[in-house]
Amino acid sequence: MNLRRILALINKDLKKTTREPAVLFLLLVFPIVLTFVFGLAFGGIGGGATTSFDVGLLNLDVTGPNTEWSDSFVNNLTSSEVFVIQEFTDNITGQAALQQGNLDAFIIIPEGFGDSIESYYGSPFDPSVWTNTTINLYVDSGSMMAVSAVPSLVQKALMETIFGSESMLIGLPVEIDSPALVESSTLSQWDFMAPGIFAFAAIFLTMIVAQSMTYERDEGLLKRLRTTPVSSAEYMVSQTLSNMVIAVVQVALVLASAFAIGYRPATGPAGIGFAFLIALAYSLVAVGFGLIAATISKSADVATGISFVFIMPQMFFGTFMPLGGATEVIAKFMPSKYITDALTTLFLRGAPVTSTIIWFDFAVVSILGIALILVGIALFERFGTK
Amino acid sequence: MSESAIEITNLTKRFDDITALDNLSLEIGWGELFGILGPNGAGKSTAVNILSTLLEPTEGTATIDGCDVVFDPDCIRKIVGVCPQEPAFYPHLTGEENITLMGDMHLVPKDILKERIKTMVEKIGMEDHIKRRAKDYSGGMIRRVSMLMALINDPKIALLDEPTVAMDPKSRHAVWDFIRELKTQGKAIILTTHYMEEAQELCDRVAIIDEGKLIELGSPTELMEKHQAKNLEDVFLKLTGKKLREAF
Numbered sequence A: 001m002n003l004r005r006i007l008a009l010i011n012k013d014l015k016k017t018t019r020e021p022a023v024l025f026l027l028l029v030f031p032i033v034l035t036f037v038f039g040l041a042f043g044g045i046g047g048g049a050t051t052s053f054d055v056g057l058l059n060l061d062v063t064g065p066n067t068e069w070s071d072s073f074v075n076n077l078t079s080s081e082v083f084v085i086q087e088f089t090d091n092i093t094g095q096a097a098l099q100q101g102n103l104d105a106f107i108i109i110p111e112g113f114g115d116s117i118e119s120y121y122g123s124p125f126d127p128s129v130w131t132n133t134t135i136n137l138y139v140d141s142g143s144m145m146a147v148s149a150v151p152s153l154v155q156k157a158l159m160e161t162i163f164g165s166e167s168m169l170i171g172l173p174v175e176i177d178s179p180a181l182v183e184s185s186t187l188s189q190w191d192f193m194a195p196g197i198f199a200f201a202a203i204f205l206t207m208i209v210a211q212s213m214t215y216e217r218d219e220g221l222l223k224r225l226r227t228t229p230v231s232s233a234e235y236m237v238s239q240t241l242s243n244m245v246i247a248v249v250q251v252a253l254v255l256a257s258a259f260a261i262g263y264r265p266a267t268g269p270a271g272i273g274f275a276f277l278i279a280l281a282y283s284l285v286a287v288g289f290g291l292i293a294a295t296i297s298k299s300a301d302v303a304t305g306i307s308f309v310f311i312m313p314q315m316f317f318g319t320f321m322p323l324g325g326a327t328e329v330i331a332k333f334m335p336s337k338y339i340t341d342a343l344t345t346l347f348l349r350g351a352p353v354t355s356t357i358i359w360f361d362f363a364v365v366s367i368l369g370i371a372l373i374l375v376g377i378a379l380f381e382r383f384g385t386k
Numbered sequence B: 001m002s003e004s005a006i007e008i009t010n011l012t013k014r015f016d017d018i019t020a021l022d023n024l025s026l027e028i029g030w031g032e033l034f035g036i037l038g039p040n041g042a043g044k045s046t047a048v049n050i051l052s053t054l055l056e057p058t059e060g061t062a063t064i065d066g067c068d069v070v071f072d073p074d075c076i077r078k079i080v081g082v083c084p085q086e087p088a089f090y091p092h093l094t095g096e097e098n099i100t101l102m103g104d105m106h107l108v109p110k111d112i113l114k115e116r117i118k119t120m121v122e123k124i125g126m127e128d129h130i131k132r133r134a135k136d137y138s139g140g141m142i143r144r145v146s147m148l149m150a151l152i153n154d155p156k157i158a159l160l161d162e163p164t165v166a167m168d169p170k171s172r173h174a175v176w177d178f179i180r181e182l183k184t185q186g187k188a189i190i191l192t193t194h195y196m197e198e199a200q201e202l203c204d205r206v207a208i209i210d211e212g213k214l215i216e217l218g219s220p221t222e223l224m225e226k227h228q229a230k231n232l233e234d235v236f237l238k239l240t241g242k243k244l245r246e247a248f
């Protein structure tokens, strides 16, 4: 292993990134554009504004002696600054408004709501004599923000209604932190997407690796190098390192552009450092996939197509696209998902860098990266250099 | 230094049903400019690729300065300079950067590398273009740069596979002068070509091969005398009944 050879090869690769417009665009310009576009479209710019949800309300508990409970619940919902309450008089128009996207959520307070609470206060320790009722809550499944934030905020208003506002400060041995977090900060959908952008940008390294390896093979450059004393280990190390450099630059660019449009991740320098670290680990994954794609590609053009076999699923299941049901399961197999998850934990939830979960994500990406790159090198050297 | 620069003994290379090289034996001395002359498909590149450790022979052996091409490729890669038939280069790099990259692979000391590039570039007539990106080069420029990429390590042995093919006359003469000078430095040079005038002009000895077999060996003048031919083209015609350039 000779450092001079490795540095010379890295230099050659990095020059390609800055000199070839297509590569420059895909690896460096595209992440910036992507960040700006998504930031603009999903509310990153002007991030000072308070997020609010349009919530429809149908109060069916309007008769009888105990209606002050439902009034109080409505008050609590209204006084929370995140809800803009719109009253409805029937279910059908409310549901329609939700379906048309005019509402983020629709709440139905059932008849007998006040009676339920009274029955609870009549004998708090004997659930068998309570009269149970259910609040119906419908949330716009198209809004990631609403799905994740509304139920807990409603829950909070309900607790305040039943136990009074002090109940949030005292009482339970276990406390749920997230409603407070969601309400006190000014989150937009962009805040939920931003962590995914980091993975999204790095995914395309796979394509560049596949293209450049097939190109160097087809143009006889690999052979030419093989007539010199450079070893294939030195070559592979240089490939990996140059892509690591690009991954670091990508993270820096995405962060800088996100900052420029007002994004403030809920983490400190250590969390930012972690973002670079996991991006480095991910570049191993990308190079590994790139080598595998290059092995099975007959030409650089084919390599572009084949790379998408590795890129597309990671893009759809592992970045910022909303997931649910089966897609959640598929996502578990996407390396990019683990970056997105770790960065979501840090940047959105504000977890400390000592959290086990992010190091678990890091371990998954690293181990997978090392495994893929070894497999990629073995396959490429065995079948891909012809 | 071993006695002869290159020793090829009963070298055979088969690709499935094609015998690209058929029991070839040659010995090439230090300071010799040795031509391998033959039509397209004769097996010239196959021979060069075996010598440059890119291909393993099916049978037979070859050594360069005593290093076996199969068992000691690392030894060979240090002492040869290989100019491939297809001039592989990085289009996004300048001519100079392409050459420097090769020098880095050979760990040529940096100051020597710089100096050497300067002199070589002037000798081959590329000084006006060497800082341009290689993607903007003409075919002749690319071949000249490719030649410097091959020789930047100042190799004891140069393997030049059709270095002037499809080159304009001006570039070709620049390359010929360049090759002649290499010879004066005591290097052993193998030059493959299907241009008989090139072999005649440059080579001390030529091996004429056809369909992988050695059919004649000697200095151009010897061969022309022996076959009472006015040039090597004629020699080939008399030997095979084919014309060199139409033989493919």
Ligand SMILES: Nc1ncnc2c1ncn2[C@@H]1O[C@H](COP(=O)(O)OP(=O)(O)O)[C@@H](O)[C@H]1O
Pocket (backbone or CB within 6 Å): B015, B018, B019, B020, B038, B039, B040, B041, B042, B043, B044, B045, B046, B047
């Ligand atoms: N990798 C290969 N696979 C199969 N056949 C090959 C391969 N390389 C060369 N050949 C065949 O071997 C013969 C000699 O080729 P080559 O050495 O390239 O000839 P030359 O360089 O003299 O034009 C040709 O018939 C060619 O088709």
Ligand SMILES: [Mg+2]
Pocket (backbone or CB within 6 Å): B041, B044, B045, B046, B085, B161, B162
């Ligand atoms: Mg050839």
